[in-house]
Amino acid sequence: MxxxxxxxxxxxxxxxxxxxxxxxxxxxxxxxxxxxxxxxxxxxxxxxxxxxxxxxxxxxxxxxxxxxxxxxxxxxxxxxxxxxxxxxxxxxxxxTLAALAQQAIRCHAANTIVSAIDARMQEVYVASYQNQNGVAQAMMDAKMAGLSPLTEQPWWPATGQAIVGAGTGWQAYGEQLDPQQQVNILADVTLxxxxxxxxxxxxxxxxxxxxxxxxxxxxxxxxxxxxxx
Known part of the structure; x- marks a missing residue:
């Protein structure tokens, strides 16, 4: 049961x-x-x-x-x-970051997700996840990051698949976090x-x-x- x-x-x-x-x-x-x-x-x-x-x-x-x-x-x-x-x-x-990734999987069948929550003070809480049989699996521990390109960080997912961004951090600071627009920011997965x-x-x-x-x-x-x- x-x-x-x-x-x-x-x-x-x-x-x-x-x-x-x-x-x-x-x-x-x-x-x-x-x-x-x-x-x-x-x-x-x-x-x-x-x-x-x-x-x-x-x-x-x-x-x-x-x-x-x-x-x-x-x-x-x-x-x-x-x-x-x-x-x-x-x-x-x-x-909460894992829950955002799971929502991206549920709503968009996303495969690689970077969740970011607005932490105020010009920072975000961030973590990356992989879709494994429909469930978000963490690829790194949650971190605090400043408003610089996340795609240049050593922990950024190395994958040939498209990466989606979920959470208020992307909504608020998408241009700073991804100036080259490499990430598909999900407008409907914010909280x-x-x-x-x-x-x-x-x-x-x-x-x-x-x-x-x-x-x-x-x-x-x-x-x-x-x-x-």
Whole structure:
């Protein structure tokens, strides 16, 4: 029997919840950057009600644990921990960048994807993925990158296939990140969705609620302490 999983993501401007029950996916999503804490539990109640089940039927929580807005990531992690604690459920931490790549695969059958989320401060969170049997597989760990051509970075995917760009980082800084326009930037894949995190959960090792930690990707130069601090 397929596990009943509840996915939650508040790491970006979009608040997203999805429930997989009996091979169906029930989902809610809204761009509410300052209302995640007010909206997310309502979305949870709505998808459970639509499926006709209670939280006691859920087998695990899938959490979008970053990278993204520090506040948004913390909200998602805290809500996921609270729900998991209440019913002694395992938590499956899924990257928001991986969820973007999975969305690109689902919507466009993309093969090589570079996900980029706007990190503000003239930087982006970025990672690359490969489509392996319909599932996004990471080719590198998430990084913080400045607004310079990503295609010139040593980690850039070496492939003969077309590379697509997914996420708000490409939407905001496409010209700086890809001045030679080598990347097919997807206009309709900008923010991660919890529904795609359900697909990725099968590849993630679950953790106990108290072991769940946010994924903060920091630029080590930016965050280095100044002398005397």
């Amino acid at each position: 397929t596990a009943v999983l509840l996915a939650i993501d508040t790491a970006t401007e979009q608040c997203s919840v999805a429930l997989r029950y009996q091979d169906q996916v029930f989902q809610r999503a809204a761009i509410t950057p300052r209302e995640h804490s007010q909206r997310v539990l309502g979305f949870v109640e709505e998808v459970l009600a639509e499926a006709g089940i209670g939280l006691a039927t859920v087998d695990g929580i899938v959490c979008g644990y970053g990278p993204g807005s520090f506040t948004g990531v913390r909200i998602g992690v805290a809500i996921s921990q609270g729900l998991a604690f209440s019913h002694n459920l395992p938590v499956y931490p899924v990257s 991660p969705l919890a529904a795609d995190m359900l697909t990725l959960a099968a590849q993630v090792k679950p953790v106990a609620a108290e072991k769940l930690e946010p994924l903060y990707v920091r630029n080590e130069v930016t965050w280095k302490k100044l002398p005397g601090r």
